[in-house]
Amino acid sequence: MKLSTQYKTKSKTRLAAIVAAGIAASALTAASFGFSAAQAQAPRLMAPPLAADGTLSFADLVERVSPAVVSVLVEREVETRRGVPPQIEDLFQFRFGFPDDQGSDDFDGGVRRMEAQGSGFFIDKEGHIVTNNHVVEDADIVKVRLANGDEVDAEVVGTDPLTDLAVLKVKPREEQAFVEFADDVNLRVGDWVVAVGNPFGLGGTVTSGIVSAIGGQNRANQYVDFLQIDAPINRGNSGGPTFDLKGRVVGVNTAIFSPNGGSVGIGFAIPARVAKETVAQLIRNGAVTRGWLGIQLQEVTTEIAAAIGLKEPGGVLVADVIDGTPAQKAGLEDGDVILGLDGEDVETANELSRRVASFSPGEKVELRVQRDGKIRNMTVKLGQRDEAAQVAENDVPSNDNDSLAADVGVRVANLNDALRQQFRVPDDVDGVVVTAVRPGSPAESAGLQPGVVILQVDGEEIRNGDDLRGKIKNAKKSGKDAVLLRMQFGANRQFGALSLDSQ
Numbered sequence: 001m002k003l004s005t006q007y008k009t010k011s012k013t014r015l016a017a018i019v020a021a022g023i024a025a026s027a028l029t030a031a032s033f034g035f036s037a038a039q040a041q042a043p044r045l046m047a048p049p050l051a052a053d054g055t056l057s058f059a060d061l062v063e064r065v066s067p068a069v070v071s072v073l074v075e076r077e078v079e080t081r082r083g084v085p086p087q088i089e090d091l092f093q094f095r096f097g098f099p100d101d102q103g104s105d106d107f108d109g110g111v112r113r114m115e116a117q118g119s120g121f122f123i124d125k126e127g128h129i130v131t132n133n134h135v136v137e138d139a140d141i142v143k144v145r146l147a148n149g150d151e152v153d154a155e156v157v158g159t160d161p162l163t164d165l166a167v168l169k170v171k172p173r174e175e176q177a178f179v180e181f182a183d184d185v186n187l188r189v190g191d192w193v194v195a196v197g198n199p200f201g202l203g204g205t206v207t208s209g210i211v212s213a214i215g216g217q218n219r220a221n222q223y224v225d226f227l228q229i230d231a232p233i234n235r236g237n238s239g240g241p242t243f244d245l246k247g248r249v250v251g252v253n254t255a256i257f258s259p260n261g262g263s264v265g266i267g268f269a270i271p272a273r274v275a276k277e278t279v280a281q282l283i284r285n286g287a288v289t290r291g292w293l294g295i296q297l298q299e300v301t302t303e304i305a306a307a308i309g310l311k312e313p314g315g316v317l318v319a320d321v322i323d324g325t326p327a328q329k330a331g332l333e334d335g336d337v338i339l340g341l342d343g344e345d346v347e348t349a350n351e352l353s354r355r356v357a358s359f360s361p362g363e364k365v366e367l368r369v370q371r372d373g374k375i376r377n378m379t380v381k382l383g384q385r386d387e388a389a390q391v392a393e394n395d396v397p398s399n400d401n402d403s404l405a406a407d408v409g410v411r412v413a414n415l416n417d418a419l420r421q422q423f424r425v426p427d428d429v430d431g432v433v434v435t436a437v438r439p440g441s442p443a444e445s446a447g448l449q450p451g452v453v454i455l456q457v458d459g460e461e462i463r464n465g466d467d468l469r470g471k472i473k474n475a476k477k478s479g480k481d482a483v484l485l486r487m488q489f490g491a492n493r494q495f496g497a498l499s500l501d502s503q
Contacts, residue, residue: 119240131239197240294325303497409441
């Protein structure tokens with residue numbers, strides 16, 4: 001049965017889009033590209049299907065798509081830590097599947113052979129199967145159990161940890177059933193979806209629910225704006241599909257929020273738009289490469305907009321340009337505001353990161369940038385993205401030389417060897433270190449906290465506490481409502497708007 005041709009015919013049943021995933025023990029999420037409902041302006045989905053007796057039924061839909069869904073079985077060797085029970089190792093090493101029952105009972109450590117299970121689905125007649133990276137990561141043996149119960153060997157074509165996606169390949173069978181990604185569905189919160197997978201090893205299990213949220217605004221440092229669904233999903237659902245009412249894949253189940261290891265009604269799926277792009281690269285190249293600018297980004301708040309002369313918030317603030325990167329070579333500077341990319345407006349830092357990542361390294365992109373109140377266009381030849389990260393302290397030192405910056409509510413100190421060591425400030429960073437912040441003050445609202453180093457005020461370098469007080473005093477005299485701070489905390493640099501209103 002070839003499902004892809006059937007999806008193009010008129011069908012009475014449709015399935016709302018969604019997400020799901022199998023993660024055990026705690027709140028875990030995957031990383032990656034993005035999806036925004038505003039990007040797809042397709043017609044609205046139909047109402048949920050009804051059976052002859054008038055009750056809600058997904059039976060016709062499930063009958064069509066289930067033959068394309070598989071169970072993914074993996075084996076790998078893992079090291080156990082001395083003194084740690086195998087059951088705990090199972091929890092951490094294979095949070096998405098079932099371990100075997102042959103672990104050592106002496107807790108002496110060593111190497112154990114373990115098994116895990118996940119879900120997947122065919123996406124073409126060539127035998128390509130989509131699943132999660134975490135399901136097959138470091139696997140020694142990968143097998144696939146088909147809908148009819150047969151088990152076949154599978155080859156790992158490619159994996160992408162950032163999106164938590166992987167592609168497998170098996171020898172295709174004649175008339176192999178497969179499903180297609182939906183890339184034109186305008187999902188809304190409240191739309192119905194159906195998840196099919198292998199929870200707890202129970203192959204072919206179907207659950208339904210609604211889209212409970214779209215986007216990942218509160219989940220930082222990732223390239224995917226997940227779909228959130230309330231269809232019950234559990235361990236073993238990872239890598240399985242979530243369908244809309246047309247039987248198209250709208251999400252790849254990747255994680256659940258769970259304090260107890262089971263479903264509590266909050267699951268996450270990688271949007272089809274992201275999965276389709278990533279899977280295509282994995283099949284073509286065996287890996288995913290992403291464009292990279294080499295800058296730290298920051299949202300433009302109302303306060304920051306006022307401090308830098310923008311009429312309203314918009315665009316993305318360049319908090320730091322990393323030396324030797326494509327951004328530096330193209331002439332981008334700290335404090336620039338990126339307003340557009342290749343002719344389209346940019347609203348958020350996540351959006352800019354995802355859009356840049358959608359280009360290949362070596363491609364040239366056009367940025368629309370505001371600097372010193374003037375708009376300019378800049379061409380950047382993208383590099384290839386790498387990964388990185390940071391740390392900080394929170395103690396408040398007692399220092400008689402601290403100076404309080406008037407009524408903005410911050411106490412700072414000149415940097416010395418002791419303070420550098422206490423707050424882990426690199427030797428090449430100059431400024432004043434924050435040692436105390438008054439709760440509820442403008443300083444707290446600006447993001448200041450003990451350990452933050454204030455580098456600049458309105459673009460001018462700060463060397464000591466008197467310098468900081470002087471800049472603030474002069475800004476007040478000139479009638480400014482806020483000043484723009486450039487700060488460093490750990491390895492990160494960013495901007496903050498410090499209100500000059502008395503409190």
